[in-house]
Amino acid sequence: MSWSHEIPGGSAWSTPVRAGRLVTLTALGDDANASVLLFGPDRLDRLNVPDTLKAQMSACIRPPLVLMSDRGLALASVVSATQPWHDALTGFGHDRHLERFGPSSYATDRNEWRRSARLGLVSELTKHGLGEADLHGSVNFFSKVAIADDARASLSWTPGHTSAGDQVVLRTELDLLLVVSTAPHPLSDAPYAPAGVQVEVAVAPPTVEDDPSWLVRDESARALEMSRRVLA
Numbered sequence: 001m002s003w004s005h006e007i008p009g010g011s012a013w014s015t016p017v018r019a020g021r022l023v024t025l026t027a028l029g030d031d032a033n034a035s036v037l038l039f040g041p042d043r044l045d046r047l048n049v050p051d052t053l054k055a056q057m058s059a060c061i062r063p064p065l066v067l068m069s070d071r072g073l074a075l076a077s078v079v080s081a082t083q084p085w086h087d088a089l090t091g092f093g094h095d096r097h098l099e100r101f102g103p104s105s106y107a108t109d110r111n112e113w114r115r116s117a118r119l120g121l122v123s124e125l126t127k128h129g130l131g132e133a134d135l136h137g138s139v140n141f142f143s144k145v146a147i148a149d150d151a152r153a154s155l156s157w158t159p160g161h162t163s164a165g166d167q168v169v170l171r172t173e174l175d176l177l178l179v180v181s182t183a184p185h186p187l188s189d190a191p192y193a194p195a196g197v198q199v200e201v202a203v204a205p206p207t208v209e210d211d212p213s214w215l216v217r218d219e220s221a222r223a224l225e226m227s228r229r230v231l232a
Contacts, residue, residue, distance in 0.1 A: 002202035007034075007182050009194030012120025014127060014179040015201075019231060022079065022204045023170040023178065027142050027162050029195025033185040034141040034168075035092040035117045038067060038075045041175040043130065045069035049088045049137035055219035061086040061139050064212035066220040067170070073230065074173040074223035077213035081168045083161060087140040090155060092117035093186035101192045114192060117181035124179050141168050142197075143185040157187035164195070171204050171213075173227040 007013045009029065017023060025034055038047040052068045053059060061067070062085060063078045095116045098104070104114040118135070125134055148156035184194050207214070214221045 014124040032195035039177040117183035
């Protein structure tokens with residue numbers, strides 16, 4: 001059994017997802033961005049981006065890395081992706097990142113109101129008894145940042161990295177709260193035209209003995225084993 005939901009561009013959405021599910025994110029337009037937060041079943045465990053990257057010796061999220069919590073539990077594994085680079089360094093966009101487009105409000109623009117990722121994420125968190133204090137570093141699926149050609153070696157957003165139809169597939173290792181914003185990447189310098197993202201949830205097949213996420217690093221396997229014990 002599977003189900004899907006389409007998140008319009010510039011919006012936010014959240015849903016509980018049971019352990020042992022495949023969550024497929026599909027870009028519905030070029031240069032889509034999905035800023036994702038993850039929370040464990042007790043809401044105490046949440047995605048820890050620094051530990052996820054450090055433990056797996058990576059500067060980006062890519063298959064078959066494991067998305068780890070504050071306590072070192074595996075929240076989800078990246079099963080596959082059509083693009084092998086997803087930003088986890090720059091965080092989600094704030095209101096100031098949209099200031100260059102001029103003022104915008106629901107009163108004047110209705111459903112075309114330009115909302116930052118932060119505003120959308122907080123709005124979704126409140127639906128689950130959470131709030132601003134529960135914000136944490138996000139993974140910006142479908143977006144890539146690179147070193148800019150300047151004296152400061154700044155990070156810069158890479159246009160054209162994602163095309164409509166690109167996908168990322170996650171396997172949930174625990175019962176999760178998934179929170180997604182489709183607002184533009186904070187470093188994007190493109191005109192305001194955020195693409196939507198489709199989320200599809202289906203039952204995952206049993207994990208095989210040579211599953212890549214278990215083999216990528218000892219730290220990844222340890223995180224997965226700790227989550228397995230939680231579910232036992």
